[in-house]
Amino acid sequence: DAGITQSPRHKVTETGTPVTLRCHQTENHRYMYWYRQDPGHGLRLIHYSYGVKDTDKGEVSDGYSVSRSKTEDFLLTLESATSSQTSVYFCAISRDRVGPDTQYFGPGTRLTVL
């Protein structure tokens, strides 16, 4: 199993509060990703990183920001959480561009925004 941990695993928060989710890897992989999983939508990419301090937006990036100051950590921040951001969030990593390579997923964080 790929060494990926996510914290917290569960969080309940209120609308308007800031929330930060952490993804930590021990594989020294260059690429890291944040997805959200919602019924009927599969997984949708929020943001991704292709190196330290190198990040870019995915298809559902509004309301989210990310940071990567070290190879092993990729943080996802909801500046002001809304109920529409209630979801399960997955971090993933890959050694190379995902075309021929494989993404490995973390265990997920279940976030509830009341």
Add this chain to the structure above:
Amino acid sequence: GNSVTQMEGPVTLSEEAFLTINCTYTATGYPSLFWYVQYPGEGLQLLLKATKADDKGSNKGFEATYRKETTSFHLEKGSVQVSDSAVYFCALSDRDDYKLSFGAGTTVTVRA
């Protein structure tokens, strides 16, 4: 853009039945194709993959063949077990892309 369409679930089967989950894709380039599985309460695990036309990915009794002419990557298993109950996701990525595009997922329940 890239997109993946999976057959809608849920799918309920009896043990030892044959399982097939249809997956078709649209891609601008020459994609790699993946099947991921998510067991209850867990994250996604790679089940199998194929990176070029006519490749067959296989794992744990599951198989899928990359069919470029029909833009399909259907997942099959000849005899399912209760432990195969999970959500199955088809996904693709272009060769020079950073991103996976996922289908909506198919929930499979196998009854003893």
